[in-house]
Amino acid sequence: MESLRREAPNPSRQIPPPRLEVSGLRRAFGGRDVVADLTLTIAAGQVTCLLGPSGCGKSTTLRMIAGVEHPDGGTIRIDGQVMSDGSGRFLPPESRGVGLMFQDFALFPHLTVAQNVAFGLGGDRAARDRRVGELLERINLVGYGAKYPHELSGGEQQRVALARALAPRPRVMLMDEPFSGLDNRLRDGIRDTTLEVLKEEGTAVLLVTHEPDEALRMADEIALMRDGLIVQRGSPYNIYNAPADRAAAAFFSDINVIRGISKGALTETPFGSFLTPGHADGGAVEIVIRPQHLKIDFDRGGRGPNPTPQDGTPARGTVTRARYLGRESLVDFRMDFDGSILTASVPGVFMPRPGTVLWLMMRRDRCFVFAA
Numbered sequence: 001m002e003s004l005r006r007e008a009p010n011p012s013r014q015i016p017p018p019r020l021e022v023s024g025l026r027r028a029f030g031g032r033d034v035v036a037d038l039t040l041t042i043a044a045g046q047v048t049c050l051l052g053p054s055g056c057g058k059s060t061t062l063r064m065i066a067g068v069e070h071p072d073g074g075t076i077r078i079d080g081q082v083m084s085d086g087s088g089r090f091l092p093p094e095s096r097g098v099g100l101m102f103q104d105f106a107l108f109p110h111l112t113v114a115q116n117v118a119f120g121l122g123g124d125r126a127a128r129d130r131r132v133g134e135l136l137e138r139i140n141l142v143g144y145g146a147k148y149p150h151e152l153s154g155g156e157q158q159r160v161a162l163a164r165a166l167a168p169r170p171r172v173m174l175m176d177e178p179f180s181g182l183d184n185r186l187r188d189g190i191r192d193t194t195l196e197v198l199k200e201e202g203t204a205v206l207l208v209t210h211e212p213d214e215a216l217r218m219a220d221e222i223a224l225m226r227d228g229l230i231v232q233r234g235s236p237y238n239i240y241n242a243p244a245d246r247a248a249a250a251f252f253s254d255i256n257v258i259r260g261i262s263k264g265a266l267t268e269t270p271f272g273s274f275l276t277p278g279h280a281d282g283g284a285v286e287i288v289i290r291p292q293h294l295k296i297d298f299d300r301g302g303r304g305p306n307p308t309p310q311d312g313t314p315a316r317g318t319v320t321r322a323r324y325l326g327r328e329s330l331v332d333f334r335m336d337f338d339g340s341i342l343t344a345s346v347p348g349v350f351m352p353r354p355g356t357v358l359w360l361m362m363r364r365d366r367c368f369v370f371a372a
């Protein structure tokens, strides 16, 4: 029967390997594992941000992928082709098809913008000119080709550096804190332009940063790194809203922590009882909430608002400090129940005087529960 005839395998339908594939990558310095068993894949057109605190091994990872640092173990593949592996195979940086962009990028001062962009390009003159023209248009610097780097602003130089790195159409673009040398005012605009250009070029991007805001803004996927390991990978939304542990939650914002003991999948707290399924009876748990998910309510002659299923029971506190940060206000409370300090944030201006008694409630849907 026609419908049951088995189709011959069609090689063009096979799933292509990821653009960049790193598995079991390791590197030690002085007997200490700086990168320990790191695994990561990035598809063409995808931006992955390697995010983590200073010293967690981000740059070392990037340098091994670039081929300027030798791994102690693990495999790096680009488009399925081995760049380095445990058996001693090791392709030099110039044979990997990677583009690099670092914080202290330097344009060649004696070359014009066009010559800088064309620097890594082979091929005939006409093809080179076409590629340079196309990139100058992408970075909004048409007409700047004959200028020299010192005639450009910091942001313009940064865009030229991006065009220079992208000119040879690298298969993978490796960026190490590329925006940290820029003035705050410029940074957001440059990040957006850079992202747009990277997306148009369709290259796979690994961007190293220690700034959560940058990762949230730029990444399709965030790989959160700690002590040489990726502790969580996911979309910015998932990493922010479903952190793997307390430290992952704390990396993105201040957090408040309420401690308790789980009994029969419930933990009693001053904010009412919380469902804590999956935690052993008698096990210590931490309920974590970000400041923007604590709700503030007024005192009604010694009473707070009524408990609700969404926000549980209110708990009373006294304001110790209020700070206005422009977009929001941060208010610290000393809580009646144990004297601990909790911080709530409110959009806009809210500046109660120290000593004001107020009530706090926790948005149940925004709490994270972790084993202590």
Ligand SMILES: Nc1ncnc2c1ncn2[C@@H]1O[C@H](COP(=O)(O)OP(=O)(O)OP(=O)(O)O)[C@@H](O)[C@H]1O
Residues within 6 Å of the ligand: 029, 030, 034, 052, 053, 054, 055, 056, 057, 058, 059, 060, 061, 210
């Ligand atoms: N060549 C080296 N020799 C000895 N130790 C090194 C070397 N390179 C890096 N390290 C150490 O490895 C650890 C990780 O460094 P790495 O630069 O990868 O971290 P990072 O996460 O990129 O941090 P940062 O954001 O501060 O650059 C650090 O403790 C660093 O001192």
